[in-house]
Amino acid sequence: xxxxxxxxxxxxxxxxxxxxxxxxxxxxxxxxxxxxxxxxxxxxxxxxxxxxxxxxxxxxxxxxxxxxxxxxxxxxxxxxxxxxxxxxxxxxxxxxxxxxxxxxxxxxxxxxxxxxxxxxxxxxxxxxxxxxxxxxxxxxxxxxxxxxxxxxxxxxxxxxxxxxxxxx
Numbered sequence: 001x002x003x004x005x006x007x008x009x010x011x012x013x014x015x016x017x018x019x020x021x022x023x024x025x026x027x028x029x030x031x032x033x034x035x036x037x038x039x040x041x042x043x044x045x046x047x048x049x050x051x052x053x054x055x056x057x058x059x060x061x062x063x064x065x066x067x068x069x070x071x072x073x074x075x076x077x078x079x080x081x082x083x084x085x086x087x088x089x090x091x092x093x094x095x096x097x098x099x100x101x102x103x104x105x106x107x108x109x110x111x112x113x114x115x116x117x118x119x120x121x122x123x124x125x126x127x128x129x130x131x132x133x134x135x136x137x138x139x140x141x142x143x144x145x146x147x148x149x150x151x152x153x154x155x156x157x158x159x160x161x162x163x164x165x166x167x168x
Contacts, residue, residue: 003076003087003088003090003091004091006088006091006095007091007092007094007095007098008095010091010092010095010096010099010127010128010131011095011098011099011102011128013127014095014096014099014126014127014128014131015099015102017113017126017127018103018111018113018126021041021043021111021113022043022111025041025042025043025113026043027043027044027045028042028043028044029042029043030042031115031117033117037117037118038116038117038118039114039115039116039117040114040115040116040117041113041114041115042113042115042124043111043112043113043124044111044112044113044123044124045109045110045111045112046109046110046111046112046123046124047108047109047110048061049061050123050129051123052123058104058108061104062101062104062105065097065098065100065101065104066101068093068097069094069097069098069101072090072093072094072097073094075090076090076094080151081142081147081151082150082151083142083146083147083150083151085138085141085142085146086139086142086143086146086147086150086151088135088138089135089136089138089139089142090135090139091135092131092132092134092135092138093131093132093135093136093139094135095128095131095135096127096128096129096130096131096132096133096135097128097132098128099126099127099128099131100126100128100129100132110126110128111126112124112125112126112129113126114126114127114129114130
């Protein structure tokens with residue numbers, strides 16, 4: 001339950017910052033420093049996915065996150081993932097997927113505003129994007145080093161599954 005609440009809080013923060021940026025920043029205007037030259041705010045609209053890939057493919061960019069969100073909910077509901085790191089990864093991916101899906105469905109594009117002034121060629125992004133990336137990294141760590149030892153179902157050996165010693 002706490003992971004669902006975390007997802008909901010992150011979706012709320014993402015949507016709040018997107019609404020604030022849309023109301024207070026000029027589209028493709030000057031950037032507003034947040035952390036000096038490290039991080040700033042600059043409003044952009046993204047009609048694609050990461051780095052504007054699949055731009056204009058709105059149906060695909062709605063359908064794919066719906067499938068991923070459904071899969072994450074299934075994994076959590078069926079308790080396939082029980083380790084806290086796996087649950088956190090799922091919660092982050094869920095929050096990011098829902099946050100950007102809301103934009104795609106209701107406004108037709110994703111609102112991005114976080115900007116690295118020192119890395120001009122890096123695209124602007126949002127809280128949902130951070131959730132997706134961090135969730136994917138944590139999910140990879142969980143799957144590679146924790147899943148098998150902690151959450152993988154144990155195979156039961158049944159009599160007759162293996163050849164007898166003399167039959168090999």
